[in-house]
Amino acid sequence: MNLRRLFSRSRSAPAARDRLQLLLAHERAAVGGSDLLAKLRDEILGAIAKHVQIDGDKVSIKMERGAQVSTLAVDIEIPFEAAKKAA
């Protein structure tokens, strides 16, 4: 056992508690049907689908659930043809 390793390591339980509290807050909201991030995701995709037919493989969605702020990033490739037609 490397002593420096032993002492330099901070305790991991507080990290576990913080991660769990954050995760469970979001999960409970999801079970209660009030997962805002998922709702926004679906509505944004629905709004786009009204105007252009897009290939699911060309839509990349990223989420990051945070304690104070969450982020939702929707990245869509819209073909030039589709954009012209819709205009």
Added chain:
Amino acid sequence: MGKVIVVTSGKGGVGKTTSSAALGAALAHDGAKVVVVDFDVGLRNLDLIMGAERRVVYDLVNVIQGEAKLTQALIRDKRLETLYLLPASQTRDKDNLTAEGVEKVINALKSVFDWVICDSPAGIERGATLAMRHADIAIVVTNPEVSSVRDSDRIIGLLDSKTVKAESGERMEKHLLLTRYDPARAERGDMLKVDDVLEILSIPLLGIIPESMDVLRASNLGTPVTLADQRSVPSVAYFQAARRLNGEDIPMIIPGEKRGFFGKMFGRKAA
């Protein structure tokens, strides 16, 4: 074409999820393109062990039900570019996993990744049988303890009868991963010996992972133990198991045995 591995055991709490994450990360660290798939629908945990729980957008059930594309459900690891996670659904029922749906997903993953690692739920029901269904290789995770060995034997029976490989008359490649091995208890003679377990189950040994604080610490932090501290005892054991999967011939070390003076003094704490 990539290889499909199922990490299975029958019994819960033996270390399937820990091992799926650790082996997946070890293989990816050594350069392979790896996806770990959580089959524990309703009780997902692989996302938490991999530290990706805040980034789940879609899951396996969404993909199977056609609500999302596979590429949209895959989460890329923040530490390793070639490591991906396909999370299980937390809110949906496991009846949403259809045999055809699972087959499609596995085939699609196989064409892109070198390794597709399926983390099986406990039990012998639908989730567990679907997780093993398309496997080329099975890793049977076993603790040196009577009920775990018995359940592993049951699972080996299923691997040899209920998988696509078995049904088409081929032999399923099976490996034993002995986890939560406690060198101190082994020394006292209160734990099944490695040789005993091997003799009873008679499948080749892939590795021995000691019971270790490092595993607990890594799961607290959401880091596969093989990425947390690569010199820790369980990490080294998992890396060696991963290299054996790749066909390398690495001598097996039984934790706690053939230790030198310092090993005897400090080995137990290290493990």
